[in-house]
Amino acid sequence: MSLIDDEVELPATVPSRPACRVGPVSLVxxxxxxAITAGLLLAAFLLLCINIGRGDFAISVPTVAEILFGGGTKVERFIVMDLRLPRALTALLTGLALGISGAIAQSILRNPLASPDLLGITAGASAAAVALIVLAGGGSFVGLLAVLGIPIAALIGGIATAVIIYALAWRGGVQGYRVVLIGIGFNAMLIAAIQWMLISADINDVARAQVWLNGSLNGSDWAQVWPVAIGVAVVGTIALISSFTLGALRLGDDNARSLGVRLQTGQATLLLAAVALASIATAAVGPIGFVALCAPQLALRMLRTAGPPILASGLVGAVLVVGSDVIARTILPVELPVGIVTSALGGPFLLYLLVRNNRKVSV
Incomplete structure (x- = not known):
């Protein structure tokens, strides 16, 4: 038999991962x-129930879950739904926003140190809020100004800082290390400006600003929950829809262009979403440090993906903030603002990332 007449049967190609098709949409x-994302969702819900149940009037986790789904007595429903749930939901939504924000920033800039609290975005929001507290003064700081003034000022401050950093870092495109260096410089200047305002302000305004600057969930109510929930739902949905663009941007500028991604438009849209989420979170409860830095890196190591996964990063952020609030309220001898606990946990992780990156550069 000749080689031409022989029929060689080639092995069938089997996809490494099963595909899932829904109409024109095809996913892997x-x-x-x-499984890990579902586990994070369950952990966030469990911590939410634990946080709600802890207090002077203790409620078990199964009872809290029953009340959340419509059960329980009238007194228990009042304690859970009116007194404790707003604070717990604010913590969960804030962590979700910070986790997603950090995942987007680290993916676009391709730098694990690119997070809103290190790039100066959080400091910009804080500086605007502190300026409003100091300039408004104790007597006029009431009513609508107290409810809407600080969140709006923090949102505007965060977005304005991001625009300035982006413009200064622009040189035919945006480079990760350039943005990080400029952001760190801006962060230092804004922190100095905040300290100057605190030194020159009235002592009562300083006390109010200092509590806010530590990332406090005290006094959270439904008036705070709804703006954060709407903002996270809208901007988070945009970020999830743009996950393909984010995945292409992780491959580098040339590869992203070859995949049909409009580079500058995609970068600007996703960075604006990251800044908006970080500013919304800061406007709600004040600056909560290191969550946007740690959550994407923890999610990356748990899921072993090419870059920080958006949804899992948000869930890890929610777990970190809600868990830190449980520690701050019930485990420590004195109740502390949640931002102090997250900073104490995130500081060592930042040192780990710096040492790890230094070893990579040395190699």
């Missing part, structure tokens, strides 16, 4: 990623 089903 990653079982491990789905």
């Amino acid at each position: 089903r990653r079982t491990t990623m789905i």
Whole structure:
């Protein structure tokens, strides 16, 4: 038999991961990623129930879950739904926003140190809020100004700082290390400006600003929950829809262009979403340090993906903030603002990332 007449049967190609098609949309089903994400969602809900149940009037986790789904007595429903749930939901939504924000920033800039609290975005929001507190004064700081003034000022301050940093870092495109260096410089200047305002302000305004600057969830109510929930829902949905663009941007500028991504438009849209989420979180409860830095890196190591996953990073951020609030309220001898606990946990992780990056550069 000649070689031409022989029929060689080639092995059938089997996809490494099963595909899932819904109409024109085709997705890859990653079982491990789905399982870990579901586990994070369950952990966030469990911590939410624990946070709600702890207090002077203790309520068990099963009872809290029952009340959340419509059960329980009238007194228990009042304690859970009116007194404790707003604070717990604010913590969860804030952590979700910070986690997603950090994942977007680190993916676009391709730098694990690129987070809103290190780039100066959080400091810009804080500086605007502190300026409003100091300039408004104790007597006029009431009513609508107290409810809407600080969140709006913090949102404007964060976005304005991001625009300035982006413009200064622009040189035919945006480079990760250039943005990080400029952001660190801006962060230092804004912190100095905040300290100057605190030194020159009235002692009562300083006390109010100092509590806010430590990232406090005290006094959270439904008036705070709804703006954060709407902002996270809208901007977070945009970020999830743009996950393909984010994945392409992780491959580098040339590869992203070859995949049909409009580079500058995609970068600007996603960075604006990251800044908006960080500013919304800061406007709600004040600056909460290191969550946007740690959450994406923890999610990356848990799921072993090419870059920080958006949804899992948000869930890790929610777990960190709600868990830190449980520690700050019930485990420590004195109740502390949640931002102090997250900073104490995130500081060592920042040192780990710096040492790890230094070793990579040395190699």
